Amino acid sequence: MEDPSPRDDTSNVAEAPPTLPHCQLTAAELVAKSIAPVKREFLRPPPARNCDKSVDDNSDDKVAPQVAAPAPILKDKKSKRQMKRDRRQEQKSVLHICPTVAKSGNVNSCVYSENCRFSHDLEAFKSQKPADLEGVCPFLSSAGPCPYGLACRFGGTHKVDNVEVATSANVDKKNSEMNVLTKDVQRLLWKNRMKFPKADAALKLLGLQVQGKKPKPGGNDNDGETDGSNVDGNGCCREDSSEVLEEDIVDKADVADEVRRSKKTKCSTDEACDAPTNGGVIIHEKDVGKSCKQSEPESVVGNIVEDNDKCLKLHPREKEIIDFRDKLYLAPLTTVGNLPFRRVCKGLGVDITCGEMAMCTSLLQGQTSEWALLRRHSSEDFFGVQICGAFPDTVARTVELIDDNCTLDFIDINMGCPIDIVVNKGAGSALLTKPMRMKSVVEASSKAVSTPLTLKVRTGYFEGKNRVDSLIADMGNWGTTAVTVHGRTRQQRYYKLADWEYIYQCARAAPSNLQVLGNGDVFSYLDWNAHKSDCPELSTCMIARGALVKPWIFTEIKEQRHWDITSGERLNILKDYVRFGLEHWGSDSKGVETTRHFLLEWLGYTCRYIPVGLLDVIPPKINWRAPSYFGRDDLETLMGSDSAADWIRLTEMLLGKVPPGFTFAPKHKSNAYDKAENG
Incomplete structure (x- = not known):
């Protein structure tokens, strides 16, 4: 059975002859056509159609043109320079208050003063700030004040009298985010001054690195080991091993000998045997890793040991064993x-x-x-x-x-x-x-x-x-x-x-x-x-x-x-997503709208879910397409709609009214398999 393509997705529902609507087909016939066998009492009456319309217009997906119509977006498309200019002007508006000023409430707290690209007019900001949203600030459970201060859309709940503010550091640990790029590392990357000794040594050992000439300006600064005529925009060598000249290849044996001579590992057999495990994953002790790394030169790659070394040594380059078996x-x-x-x-x-x-x-x-x-x-x-x-x-x-x-x-x-x-x-x-x-x-x-x-x-x-x-x-x-x-x-x-x-x-x-x-x-x-x-x-x-x-x-x-x-349990899941989104993207107006945008993208997939209580045949299959149906309550009917307007209504239940002029076109349409998740 084939999964319908985006071109066939809308016509798939209209496959049955006009004289034989969905309600007259058996469950087996519906499944054979990749149509979800929804119980007859939940089916909507077929929509009125004009015989002069084309096959695409005859589909049951009558709201698809509203969702995917790109004309309004393409008409207003601007150049990158114009978009950048508009962003700068928008930042100067009174609604884009300086984050430092908003957090402290003091106009003089910003170190950039008049050179700041954001507005410092607190009174104008307060007069034009949108009304607070229902609910409490997502940062009240953390120690310290809300990082968005006056700009928070839940500013009315910042009073300590209303909610008890936690002071334990454990709360922050439970809700912390990791892997944040530091400014120092980012500056090195911007200036192409970041060193990659382990990667460069591995490339030499495998004969994938060309040396002898300095890279062109803007290439990666790797001590002149990359031919500037063969680098891409990031200074990365773009040659396969078959294209590298023989005289430019680093002798693997020489590199290996140099590594062996310079290697002085302090890991012992006892340390390897006593290494703790957790669910099949070998955990290397920090002190063992440090002792090994401190004694290594930067050019050490791979787990190279002496042939006559009778002691099995645990090298920090040895791969941990990750067990994926039976895990979700x-x-x-x-x-x-x-x-x-x-x-x-x-x-x-x-x-x-x-x-x-x-x-x-x-x-x-x-x-x-x-x-x-x-x-x-x-x-x-x-x-x-x-x-x-x-x-x-x-x-x-x-x-x-x-x-x-x-x-x-x-x-x-x-x-x-x-x-x-x-x-x-x-x-x-x-x-x-x-x-x-x-x-x-x-x-x-x-x-x-x-x-x-x-x-x-x-x-x-x-x-x-x-x-x-x-x-x-x-x-x-x-x-x-x-x-x-x-x-x-x-x-x-x-x-x-x-x-x-x-x-x-x-x-x-x-x-x-x-x-x-x-x-x-x-x-x-x-x-x-x-x-x-x-x-x-x-x-x-x-x-x-x-x-x-x-x-x-x-x-x-x-x-x-x-x-x-x-439908109530599904709504609670959406509420959790909104709360997590506000913690991740922020509780100010920008964070609220970013959360709304990604929630709308997700609703483009959740609308495809058909409650199992409405089906004549279970389990459901991912390639089934639902006919137009009623849910068991109004909320379930709304959640099953494939109209972007209904998705927006759902977000307004959780994040308040959309701002004036709000539009949304899904980046990943739920029925477009060729534009779904990458790989």
Whole structure:
């Protein structure tokens, strides 16, 4: 059975002949047409149609033109220079009060004084500030005042008389965010002065680094080891090993001998045997790691030991053992898989979370927006980040940079993203056509850091030409801990159902030291059980769109039941998301509207959920499309609407009225499989 494409999605519901409406089809016939078999008493009457309309106009998705119509947005599109000029003028408006002034309430508190780019007119700000929202300030539970002060949209609840303010430092620890890029590191990245000794040494050892000439101005400052004629915008070497001149390759034996001579590790066999474990994960003691690192030169890469060394030594480059088996894994999801959403899923039972895909080139440039994708909440006890790059040096340096500046459990390298802008740069799914470059990327990254590396791949690039099974046997030798196989090719995008038989084939062909995870169309606990029982070699299943449509799928799997969740329970989940969003993006007007925007993006997926109590056949499948139906109450009917206007109404129940002139066009339409989450 094929998953309907975006072009077929609206016409799929109208497949039945006009003389045979949905209410006259049997449940089996509806399922065969990928139409959800909603009970007849909940079906809406078919809408009135004009016979002169085209097939697209005849679809039941009568609100789709309102959601996806790009004309108003394209008409007002401005150049980057004009947008920057508008932002500066907007910052000078009285509603954009200086954050320092808003927090302190004192006009003279800003160190920039008249040179500040924000307004300092407190009285004008107070007179034009929007009315406070219902509820309490999300920062009242933390020690200290609200960081947004007068700009907070919940300013009326800042009085200590109304709410008891916690003073314990433990509260901050429970609600803290990690992996924040420091200004010092960011400045080094901006000026291209960041050093990458481990990555550069790994590239030399593998023969992937060219030396002898200094890079061009603006290239990465790596002691003149990169030929300036072969660097990209970040100073990264863009050559494959087959293209490097023989006389420029560093002799691997000489490097290895130099490493052996300079190595003076202090780790002992007793330390290796006594290393504590937690759920299969080896935890290296801080003092052991320090003693090893202090005695190493910066050029040490890999776990190289003397051949005549009879003592098994624990080297800090030795990979930790990460056990993914039987754990619930939330996939990295672009746009919607943000930190507040992961916190919601964490409360609903997920075990492993991963940040949104970040581009290596943007991270190496120190872009704040890209580094925000690496943020981790303290409640995420098993957390990884996902990066995407095209060349070994770019990825290796990014991995080293993340390992030095972030707290995480693993780093996932995306080799399956199907989006054109990524593939055209040679990253994502494009790497599936270049297995030698895949190998170089993984080997260089693995030798640069001790953090475990994982891969995310698709079955292949072209439809009908799967190739991961031919590479899976070697991936364990490259230095990766686990591989997630998404059961579709790049060319298929999200059009067809995932090929789980091929995923099983890859899992059975994998070596014992490589864990294989499956991904694609897991939408109920029965799907999870079936995949686990059909292939015991499969470590676990990664859940992506299923979690977007119903994040309580993790609860269903752990409790082994279909949860006929009520509209009130779903609303409480949305309330939790709003609270987490305000804590993450801020409680001022900008933070409120940012939270609203991402909530609307998520509602574009949750509207696809059909309550199991309304279905004649269970379990539901992710490729089913619902006819127009009534819910069991007004709120459930509203939540099932595919109209963006109804999504906005839901956000107004939680975040107040939208500002004047507010418009919304979803970035990721729920029925557009080719523009859903990356990889």
